[in-house]
Amino acid sequence: MVRLQKLYLEHYRPLLRGQGARPPARPLDGHVQVWEQSPTGVLRRFCIPPLFQVRTPEYSALGNGIPCTREDCRRWEEAGAAYAAVVVDMNSELQAVWRQHGHARWWVPGERRRAKAALEEMEHRYAATIQLASDAYDPVRQEIERGIRDERRRQAARREELDRQWREFRSDTQNNPTRGNPTGGTGTGGTGGFSTSGGF
Numbered sequence: 001m002v003r004l005q006k007l008y009l010e011h012y013r014p015l016l017r018g019q020g021a022r023p024p025a026r027p028l029d030g031h032v033q034v035w036e037q038s039p040t041g042v043l044r045r046f047c048i049p050p051l052f053q054v055r056t057p058e059y060s061a062l063g064n065g066i067p068c069t070r071e072d073c074r075r076w077e078e079a080g081a082a083y084a085a086v087v088v089d090m091n092s093e094l095q096a097v098w099r100q101h102g103h104a105r106w107w108v109p110g111e112r113r114r115a116k117a118a119l120e121e122m123e124h125r126y127a128a129t130i131q132l133a134s135d136a137y138d139p140v141r142q143e144i145e146r147g148i149r150d151e152r153r154r155q156a157a158r159r160e161e162l163d164r165q166w167r168e169f170r171s172d173t174q175n176n177p178t179r180g181n182p183t184g185g186t187g188t189g190g191t192g193g194f195s196t197s198g199g200f
Helices: 002-010 012-016 070-102 111-175
Strands: 031-037 051-055 064-067
Touching (some): 031 070, 051 111
16 A cells, blocks of 8 residues: 555656656646545554645546636645655655664664664654645645635535526426426427536
């Protein structure tokens, strides 16, 4: 799992240099897809706060579609890349210290003690460094989460309005059968011109 998570996070690094395997995300019709990820670090007792992938809507159906400007899209993607790069770096450093600790020679005076002290210091630095990176990313995280909440409210309101219009239409046609069918024509069937899908 740790290896797979590290491979996932590695894709953020080239994005900062503009050399990713896929082009940077861009809004489509004023929207992007955002996908929350909760990285799994190598220090199990430390829970790494989540980050968001930002993608062009046509690239993936995963995540939530939210309104976004080009500038916000670039800023969100770069902030996520910077945060993820710190997680990747700290995972690599901690794993290296773990290996050194595991290979400490018991017959060399003080080597195991020094390896244990180095591991404890590294574990503390691991948690502190990632937390600082998460704190720096937090304004973007909150901005995206707020966008998701707002978009969900808009879609819920849109669905409620469509349902209300449909109920009114059904009531009208039941009270006045000569009004016509739900498509507005003279045939049968249809939905009254209302879409029940709603949303982006």
